[in-house]
Amino acid sequence: MIQVISVPAFTDNYIWLITNEQRQFAAVVDPGDAQPVIEELQRRNMSPVAILITHHHRDHTGGIEKLLEAYPGLPVYGPASEYIAHMTRALGEGQQVVLEELGLSFTVMDVPGHTAGHIAYYGEDSLFCGDTLFGCGCGRVFDGTLGDLHQSLQRIAQLPAETLVYCTHEYTVDNIGFAKWVEPDNAALAVRLQSCWELLDSGRATVPFTLGDEFDTNPFLRTHIPEVIVKAEEIAGRETHTPADIFAVLRIWKDTEYD
Template sequence: MSVSVFPIKAFNDNYIWCLHNKTQCSVVDPGDAAPVLAYCQDNQLTLSAIIITHHHWDHTGGIDALLAAFPNIPVYGPQNKNIKQITVRLSQGDDIELALLGVKFSILEVPGHTLDHIAYYGDIGLFCGDTLFSAGCGRLFEGTPQQMFASLSKLTALPADTAVYCTHEYTMANIAFAEAVEPNNQALIDYKRWVNQQRAENTPTLPSNIQRELDVNPFLRCHSAELVANVSQNMGAMLASEQEIFASLRSWKDNF
């Protein structure tokens, strides 16, 4: 039975990704239970697992209400004891299988946005929480630029056609910054046109894929001569390494 991935909208710009077949489903980062429960009811689905990438409330806030409605289902998540509902704690290199859906994932530790952040990679795609966004990356609330640079490098080493399911509709705002950094990037110009059309129709811009992000995402393009020149000019100093460029780029975005 084939598995589909559906974006359940929550809050202003969150997507709770729902992996489902005709009868069973699992959800990724349910910050709010209400839209998940409504989707399950409308589509006659039984929730069989919850998947968590990191501890922020807009990714975990719905767990308790979902467990009340669907008791004793596994809750997969990082090695963070503060997320008390997790029943299966995961580390780099672990593998899990959502048996009722026939979906397998390998676990990647991707600290940066938070220190506990993990991502789930499988044939169905990459569920990367707030680490990699389309045309952007997560803010560094707990980790260092070096950690985030390494985490993004880990993700971009995945196959180019890997679908990227991140958890916020930030694409338009991210493109505005990417344009300031690398205005002559033709792939970015073309992508902006498509994104504007999607959003005008209130259609998600996600999932993206690894190749698209390599083409348009400034945080993955610290080798671009135009980007390096503009970041160095913004900092008032010529930057040498890609890690230095990344750190300066993230700082610029924080104040953009």
């Protein structure tokens, strides 16, 4: 059975250690910084078996080299269409990552948008999605496109509602603030905000969360909801004709007015 350990890094990043009930081995997801990972592995007397990368940004890849110095020979998985230093196994849509020591496997999903080659790892009712989907939000568009990101989020939305989402930043409370701009009368946002503050006040993360939480509160997955459509048209000053159009209006609005 999968177990996941969070390793905080920088100001708001999470590096994930995928392990199992025995907790002898772990796969490391998006290690932007090696030191906290090494310290956590040593503290728990665990050995890493792989590094899984979702995209090329430095806060997700910066620790690879030092991890390989500490643990030579680790396979480094990552997106085939992006350059990742030290990557040994390039991955694309539908490929499998089998972690034999853990008895776990994951399917690769192409989820471009935040970056052009972004991938995610899905399996064991869990999604490791990097910076594509956040709690109550989504990533900015860098070298991908708004259309790509919308399509990627729609693909993620087809996964089961009970899927646990492991994104890599603690952005949920801030994102709820924007979601309230979009849907001020959505009662689920107030409930989620209270839950998030209770978690944070007790020293816990708001991540992971279920995909079902996102269906109720994330405006970027609610582009079919009448209230969201009305708000997008109000902001755009025109009619919106497709969910992708509504998504683009919201993402640009957040980029220019909220962040």
